[in-house]
Amino acid sequence: MPDLMIAPRRTAHLDRVAEALRLVHENDGYPTVWPDDPAAWLAPAGALDGWVALADGEIVGHVMLVDGGKVEFAAELAEAAGVPMTNLAGVSRLFVTPAARGARVAAALLERVEDTPARRGRRLVLDVVDDGGPAVHLYERLGWTRVVAGPASWTRPDGVRPRAAAYLCPR
Incomplete structure (x- = not known):
């Protein structure tokens, strides 16, 4: 993999991030339901911050932070922390394109999130x-602590509520 750069996500990136997300969706089924407006899904109201991973100028990954109350099992995570x-920040929309996997792109994105000013004063969580x-x-290899697991609050297209797990950042 060429040199990796983690950069703040800009509005100008959203079309290219959506193209990368399409590759992930076609390969992995993430997100479970393809959004009507991928750019809006990648930059929802209330997002705290976002980053892209670039290799030779190509977007190969993405992550964002959201208010921790939007994470599954937020009350249980807050209690455990x-x-x-209000002192939680949630990792969201983390993905890496299939061609960039195995090159520590996701770990680099998570490291960047852990160091962000938007996270300061908040405990980092994810589902x-x-x-x-x-x-x-x-997440488990990187030392995140599983707090709780159970049925998600949302349903797949087949009406099934998948099992979700919620984690606390080790730092």
């Missing part, structure tokens, strides 16, 4: 579909 829900897949393995 010993903070009010993930608890399917035993690569995302779960990534």
Whole structure:
């Protein structure tokens, strides 16, 4: 993989980020339901910050921070962290294109999120579909602590509520 650069996500990036997301969706089924407006899905109201991973100018990954109250099991995470829900920041929309996997892109994006000013004073949390897949393995390998798991608040297109797990950042 060429040199990796993590940069703040700009509005001008959104079309290219949506193209990268399309590759992930076609390969992995993430997001479960393709959004009507991918750019809006990638930059929802209330987002705290966002970053892209670039390799030779090509977007190969993305991550953003949202208010921690938007994370599955936010109350349980806040209790486990010993903070009010307003002191949580949630990792969201983290993905890496299939061609860039295995090059520590996701780990680099998470490291950038951990160091961001938007996170200062907040405990970093995330939720993930608890399917035993690569995302779960990534968070656990990086030392994230699983706090709770159970049915998600949302449903897949087939009406099933998938199992979700919620994690606290190790730092």
